[in-house]
Amino acid sequence: MVRTPHEISQKLEHLLPGIQKPGRYTGGELNQVVKDWDAIATRVALVFPDIYELGMSNLGMSILYEIVNNRPDALAERAYIPWVDMEAVMRSEEIPLFSLETRHSLADFSIVGFSLPYETLYTNTLNALDLAGIPLFSSERSDDDPLIIAGGHSTFNPEPMHPFIDAFVIGEGEDAIQDIIDVYREWRDTGKPRRELLTELSQIWGVYVPALYEAHYLPDGTFSHMEPLIEQAPLPVVKRIAPQMPPPTTRFIVPYMDIVHNRIPIEIMRGCTRGCRFCHAGMITRPVRERTVEEVVSAIETALEQTGFEEIGLLSLSSSDYTHVVELVNAVSESFAGRNLKISLPSLRIESVSVDLMEALKYNRGGGFTLAPEAATEKMREIINKPVSTAQLLETAREIYARGWTTIKLYFMIGHPSESMEDVQAIADLCKAVLAEGRKVIGNRAKVNAGVSTFVPKPHTPFQWVPCDTIERIREKQDLLKRELRGRGLKLNWNNPEETLLEAWLSRGDRHMAEVVYRAWQGGAKFDAWNEHFDYTAWLAAFDQVGLDPAFYTHRRRPLDEVFPWEHLSTTVRKKFLTEDYLWSQRGQTRVDCRERCFACGILPTFADLRRENPGEVWQCPEVKNKRVRVQKSSALIGANQIPISGD
Amino acid sequence: MNDDNLTRLRIEYGKTEAMRFTGHLDLYKTWERTLRRAGLPLAYSQGFNPRPKINLSSALPLGFTSQAETIDIWLEDPVELDQIETSLRSAAPPGINIQAVSEVDLRAPALQTQVIAAEFEVTFFDPVPDLRERVEAILAADALPRVRRKKEYDLRPLIEQITVLPEDEQGKPRLHMRLTAQEGATGRPDEVLAELGLPPEASRIHRTKIHYAEGESV
Numbered sequence A: 001m002v003r004t005p006h007e008i009s010q011k012l013e014h015l016l017p018g019i020q021k022p023g024r025y026t027g028g029e030l031n032q033v034v035k036d037w038d039a040i041a042t043r044v045a046l047v048f049p050d051i052y053e054l055g056m057s058n059l060g061m062s063i064l065y066e067i068v069n070n071r072p073d074a075l076a077e078r079a080y081i082p083w084v085d086m087e088a089v090m091r092s093e094e095i096p097l098f099s100l101e102t103r104h105s106l107a108d109f110s111i112v113g114f115s116l117p118y119e120t121l122y123t124n125t126l127n128a129l130d131l132a133g134i135p136l137f138s139s140e141r142s143d144d145d146p147l148i149i150a151g152g153h154s155t156f157n158p159e160p161m162h163p164f165i166d167a168f169v170i171g172e173g174e175d176a177i178q179d180i181i182d183v184y185r186e187w188r189d190t191g192k193p194r195r196e197l198l199t200e201l202s203q204i205w206g207v208y209v210p211a212l213y214e215a216h217y218l219p220d221g222t223f224s225h226m227e228p229l230i231e232q233a234p235l236p237v238v239k240r241i242a243p244q245m246p247p248p249t250t251r252f253i254v255p256y257m258d259i260v261h262n263r264i265p266i267e268i269m270r271g272c273t274r275g276c277r278f279c280h281a282g283m284i285t286r287p288v289r290e291r292t293v294e295e296v297v298s299a300i301e302t303a304l305e306q307t308g309f310e311e312i313g314l315l316s317l318s319s320s321d322y323t324h325v326v327e328l329v330n331a332v333s334e335s336f337a338g339r340n341l342k343i344s345l346p347s348l349r350i351e352s353v354s355v356d357l358m359e360a361l362k363y364n365r366g367g368g369f370t371l372a373p374e375a376a377t378e379k380m381r382e383i384i385n386k387p388v389s390t391a392q393l394l395e396t397a398r399e400i401y402a403r404g405w406t407t408i409k410l411y412f413m414i415g416h417p418s419e420s421m422e423d424v425q426a427i428a429d430l431c432k433a434v435l436a437e438g439r440k441v442i443g444n445r446a447k448v449n450a451g452v453s454t455f456v457p458k459p460h461t462p463f464q465w466v467p468c469d470t471i472e473r474i475r476e477k478q479d480l481l482k483r484e485l486r487g488r489g490l491k492l493n494w495n496n497p498e499e500t501l502l503e504a505w506l507s508r509g510d511r512h513m514a515e516v517v518y519r520a521w522q523g524g525a526k527f528d529a530w531n532e533h534f535d536y537t538a539w540l541a542a543f544d545q546v547g548l549d550p551a552f553y554t555h556r557r558r559p560l561d562e563v564f565p566w567e568h569l570s571t572t573v574r575k576k577f578l579t580e581d582y583l584w585s586q587r588g589q590t591r592v593d594c595r596e597r598c599f600a601c602g603i604l605p606t607f608a609d610l611r612r613e614n615p616g617e618v619w620q621c622p623e624v625k626n627k628r629v630r631v632q633k634s635s636a637l638i639g640a641n642q643i644p645i646s647g648d
Numbered sequence B: 001m002n003d004d005n006l007t008r009l010r011i012e013y014g015k016t017e018a019m020r021f022t023g024h025l026d027l028y029k030t031w032e033r034t035l036r037r038a039g040l041p042l043a044y045s046q047g048f049n050p051r052p053k054i055n056l057s058s059a060l061p062l063g064f065t066s067q068a069e070t071i072d073i074w075l076e077d078p079v080e081l082d083q084i085e086t087s088l089r090s091a092a093p094p095g096i097n098i099q100a101v102s103e104v105d106l107r108a109p110a111l112q113t114q115v116i117a118a119e120f121e122v123t124f125f126d127p128v129p130d131l132r133e134r135v136e137a138i139l140a141a142d143a144l145p146r147v148r149r150k151k152e153y154d155l156r157p158l159i160e161q162i163t164v165l166p167e168d169e170q171g172k173p174r175l176h177m178r179l180t181a182q183e184g185a186t187g188r189p190d191e192v193l194a195e196l197g198l199p200p201e202a203s204r205i206h207r208t209k210i211h212y213a214e215g216e217s218v
Helices: A005-018 A059-070 A082-095 A119-131 A173-190 A194-201 A279-285 A294-307 A325-335 A355-364 A377-384 A389-401 A421-445 A472-486 A498-506 A515-520 A536-544 A550-554 A575-586 A608-613 B024-037 B082-093 B131-138 B187-194
Strands: A042-048 A074-080 A111-115 A147-151 A167-169 A213-217 A223-228 A264-267 A311-315 A342-344 A369-374 A409-415 A447-454 A492-493 A632-634 A642-644 B007-015 B054-056 B065-075 B096-104 B115-124 B143-148 B151-154 B161-163 B173-182 B203-212
Touching: A005 A082, A042 A059, A042 A421, A059 A074, A059 A173, A082 A119, A111 A119, A119 A498, A119 A515, A147 A173, A147 A515, A167 A173, A173 A194, A173 A575, A213 A389, A223 A632, A264 A294, A264 B131, A294 A311, A294 A325, A294 B024, A311 A325, A325 A342, A325 A355, A342 A355, A355 A389, A369 A377, A369 B131, A377 A575, A389 A409, A389 A421, A409 A421, A409 A472, A421 A472, A447 A472, A447 A498, A492 B082, A498 A515, A498 A536, A498 A550, A498 B143, A515 A536, A575 B054, B007 B082, B024 B054, B024 B065, B024 B082, B065 B096, B082 B096, B082 B143, B115 B143, B115 B187, B143 B187, B173 B187, B187 B203
Parallel strands: A042 A074, A042 A111, A111 A147, A147 A167, A264 A311, A311 A342, A369 A409, A409 A447, A447 A492, B065 B203
Antiparallel strands: A213 A223, A632 A642, B007 B065, B007 B096, B054 B065, B115 B173, B115 B203, B143 B151, B161 B173
């Protein structure tokens, strides 16, 4: 195998001209950080397990890159997955997966961290390890191999990846990465065996080391319990949160080629107060924390000076719910007027898009205006807890068209088992009704683009008990929409039902699923998120080889008292709350926005101390005034960081 | 926008290692961002989708580096030349090397219409013992029929000059060539290499000069 950066560079010199989009593999962009490799002992490779254009658009990667590189004792470099043409060349020329900054093989790093925001990146993660010549299984790694860590939304159920990753970060990574580097440094200096490192990592708030636990199952194949193999291993592992949103990252790397999001991404708020029952992000990113308007405006100013990007994305799960949203949009528009910038504010909520907000946004209208009603009948809206009235949607649509937008994008979700064909028909009818409103205002220029995704029951949500729709029924529903939503001004997008199934298998998978992931990868599965590469038969073959029934994971209504293989990881939203919400959904009972009334989901009891230390508008949870005694265990290594114990 | 204050500037620059795989369209984006970082009042076209007023000289093929690139930009308001040069130098990304900035008459013709020829320097990775003979052979030919993108053409009249240069300090063989570069008649150095029977990917190609029609001073 070619090993040194010099050898890798020499090979690339000959090979890159024959590769598609060679700019994906060269690095060297503005704001990349290149530190002195030999002078720094803790070297972290940050890997987004998909191609450059996607990885470069991921905010989490940018945040961690900045945090690690700000430490004088550590460096961070980037790596992405080579596209198939490059992978073939790398394999035949024996070039390992290398970092963009200094072209070191990933195997030469101290720590390799994978970003796993969604499940369809799992096989690519195995492929990355394999391309770097790093043993795939944690148990096979020696003291000389890098520490392999992973984080991101999908790792709230990490079990399908448990044998491949040494330590998972559950929750927010900003502080956890610092602690991991500290623990790693101390371990390396003392020269203890790798097992010690894993034990010490498990003492960090938010870090889950799967090798320290054994899973037990019942005779029917369902999960029984997780047994810690050493006394120190925490149970449950409580997710990490930042008590306040850290200062925004502003020094983004500016690519030399077109990527997915060519913009400055600024998170304005973390979490969501709405409680849509299907929404994984809404459940796992609580509590809601906001940045101030001043902080956002000043971050944009700095980021513009450092990057020169032409677009600013004000990001959150539900931006129109940001307390000072109109003030923010006006402040941004005024501060940066005349600079030919585009401001995008994705994820707007129908009931909180005010006329004032539309007025503020109308000078920035780019493509279309996006709204996500998700369901079209009262019944389905009550089941999913997104109670928007059709009258309100139509009125909002009218106001949007009247302000110059010609296209409204409507996002819907099909595939909840309680959904009938009438509920699906109502989606088509609603799209047509919105188009009719548009025609009244702007005539035949009006357009409606319907994006219809398929429901995937997610762990840690009130729908974690719910079965998926059968593939036949999904097709039937999609066929209805395809028949109905055609003609002038109407456009429909939908998901391949097999791809939805894969996401569903992995979302609620247990440790047995890891064998399926491994076999699927061996059978050629990779780039599962890419239509043209997704290989359904490789996955079915893998299930077959392992002797597991895919329907066990997707098409089974789980009984209320079933123990789930992700319960040892606590989002701090209590199972009691999720169970109640699930039962409410069956009765069509909705919950209001939790800023109006606290439903005691579990966040506040767990993080009462943090809330008390961060009073006022910073959190959207009610204030905690009285000092209550909480049980807390202090970390053996990091005195400042305390592990809260879930309050169930 | 007040057109009275519009000024047109010509920037000469090098496109170096870090950007050798950046294509023409992405280069526009890179310049727009560079000018925004530099805080210069770049002029934009009117209309619903304003475009920055930037005009690049002849496109550089992917993988080539150059010391002879030129771009014209239009500013809404005049700025001191010295100040422009200073702020551009600090705002330029790795891969763009600012050489000179000058003011140009607003009515001057578009750069790409004035290009007549370009010079390139080729450095081969490996020894080419019979390089001189190969060059002499194609220079002696009356015609060099080739096919590019399914179109037949004669490469020979596009070759103005080829010279074998002394080897570089690492002993690598080098060539210099001057090729015609006019609309519909542009010689490509990689085509010349292919005609010499040498694989273009086994070399580095660097543009050293662009020749413009009489009256255009660059």
